[in-house]
Amino acid sequence: xxxxxxxxxxxxxxxxxxxxxxxxxxxxxxxxCKFQTKFPSELDSRVERTLFEDTVKTLNNFYAEAEKxxxxxxxxxxxxxxxxxxxxxxxxxxxxKVLKKISRYILEQNEKIYAPRGLLITDPxxxxxxxxxxxxxxxxxxxxxxxxxxxTSSSSGR
Amino acid sequence: xxxxxxxxKVTRKWEKLPGKNxxxxxxxxxxxxxxxxxxxxxxxxxxxCSLFFAFECPYLAVHLSPAIPVFAILLFLFVIAMLxxxxxxxxxxxxxxxxxxxxxxxxxxxxANGNVPTGQRPPPRIRNxxxxxxxxxxxxxxxxxxxxxxxxxxxxxxxxxxxxFDHHCPWVGNCVGKRNYRYFYLFTLSLSLLTIYIFTxxxxxxxxxxxxxxxxxxxxxxxxxxxGLTGFHTYLISLNQTTNEDIKGSWSGKNRVQNPYSHRNFxxxxxxxxxxxxxxxxxxxxxxxxxxxAGPAAPAAPETSAGAGGPESSTTKTTAPLIPNExxxxxxxxxxxxxxxxxxxxxxxxxxxxxxxxxxxxxxxPSRETDPAQAKxxxx
Numbered sequence: 001x002x003x004x005x006x007x008x009x010x011x012x013x014x015x016x017x018x019x020x021x022x023x024x025x026x027x028x029x030x031x032x033c034k035f036q037t038k039f040p041s042e043l044d045s046r047v048e049r050t051l052f053e054d055t056v057k058t059l060n061n062f063y064a065e066a067e068k069x070x071x072x073x074x075x076x077x078x079x080x081x082x083x084x085x086x087x088x089x090x091x092x093x094x095x096x097k098v099l100k101k102i103s104r105y106i107l108e109q110n111e112k113i114y115a116p117r118g119l120l121i122t123d124p125x126x127x128x129x130x131x132x133x134x135x136x137x138x139x140x141x142x143x144x145x146x147x148x149x150x151x152t153s154s155s156s157g158r
Numbered sequence: 159x160x161x162x163x164x165x166x167k168v169t170r171k172w173e174k175l176p177g178k179n180x181x182x183x184x185x186x187x188x189x190x191x192x193x194x195x196x197x198x199x200x201x202x203x204x205x206x207c208s209l210f211f212a213f214e215c216p217y218l219a220v221h222l223s224p225a226i227p228v229f230a231i232l233l234f235l236f237v238i239a240m241l242x243x244x245x246x247x248x249x250x251x252x253x254x255x256x257x258x259x260x261x262x263x264x265x266x267x268x269x270a271n272g273n274v275p276t277g278q279r280p281p282p283r284i285r286n287x288x289x290x291x292x293x294x295x296x297x298x299x300x301x302x303x304x305x306x307x308x309x310x311x312x313x314x315x316x317x318x319x320x321x322x323f324d325h326h327c328p329w330v331g332n333c334v335g336k337r338n339y340r341y342f343y344l345f346t347l348s349l350s351l352l353t354i355y356i357f358t359x360x361x362x363x364x365x366x367x368x369x370x371x372x373x374x375x376x377x378x379x380x381x382x383x384x385x386g387l388t389g390f391h392t393y394l395i396s397l398n399q400t401t402n403e404d405i406k407g408s409w410s411g412k413n414r415v416q417n418p419y420s421h422r423n424f425x426x427x428x429x430x431x432x433x434x435x436x437x438x439x440x441x442x443x444x445x446x447x448x449x450x451x452a453g454p455a456a457p458a459a460p461e462t463s464a465g466a467g468g469p470e471s472s473t474t475k476t477t478a479p480l481i482p483n484e485x486x487x488x489x490x491x492x493x494x495x496x497x498x499x500x501x502x503x504x505x506x507x508x509x510x511x512x513x514x515x516x517x518x519x520x521x522x523x524p525s526r527e528t529d530p531a532q533a534k535x536x537x538x
Binding site: 069 | 236239243255256287288289290294296304307309321344418419432433435438441
């Protein structure tokens, strides 16, 4: 029953959005950006648990690296303060550099793992760092809808 | 392809953002709607410093040292830079939930609440999380349709949820939150230093030349209010608390409740707040949105400036699901035909207007908190 998609573009043209799953933030360690690694039931038949958990754990590690308070962040903060933060007009902050790495990682994960399984991960920064949105697609060309993924009352189109 | 001529209008995301902020310079500058007091702040600082540079610096430079006005100018420039940085930057606004996310949260809430008998008020929307061994309640924001992250609060003046919300400061014309708190603190600190500096050299000038001391009196009163405010925020930083939490008494120690965010170390708390990472804005206010002005042809594909975007187009002003909130009258609740009531009540928009302390309203209005905050900040 698994729908096969070879590229993201192919998926977006031939598939229709069935539902979305939202992975919430994990606040057990405070306000640092960390997402729950609990495997949602909607993805049970779509992707292996270990792959999903690896993705979320890697993302959590990236965010931890970005928000780490250590020597480098102090140096950056002090230097910026000394220049009245004008330096940020020309320099990219460490957080922004890590966010770019995260974007590249998510793109790579989508292409390698999630798109072939009819899923798409949205970068959390586009949802205000609140959730990881995973869109579940169904192949438009298949006759019946897949099991269990179209139970939501509002399956909004694009 | 349709034969109809399709005109594309290019807009940026800030033009479509909900909330009561004003944007300038094509989305680069973000402020609150009422800017009058901010202009007053600018006028007071610029006015006082111009008088100092015009009337006292020439004498001091000649008779004492030219380094005195030079240092004053550097300090003055730093003050202005920090003020503008605080006023113009995004304080850490949390974007509102898009319809899919809002529906998903609704479903989770309904599943958690179970069946509520008709006529009974549904339980308040609260999520309990454990942070460093402490139970913290996350409230649901009916305006933004999200469960607010810890330390976030909804500013009724700007009509946004702000992360690590400190207070809405009319003097800088913006909210003070996660992203601009350090600039706000450096602004008050440097302004204190500048005021003390000007005050000191005023006295020196008065003593050396026996001139009129009226100016000194003005400086004296300004000094106490600004220094007092700086002292208050230094105290908050050392405890890793926000003004909002301090006023509400969230971590006052009753019921053995302690601040779970504090590192219990003055140095660590200060370093986290002042030297922590610089958080980027998640609003993405300058994102390009392409809209179709006419024609049914190709669907609008937004050009995102950040990575592989989602398939949504410019629908930030969403028609969110019709959810009864605390403010809808009881008889209107079952009726889904009623439009969602806005949670801001009249009178919340005017910061100086005194308000009765609100009950447990999830969109807690900090405008009542700006009154004591104002009294603490400046007593001019």
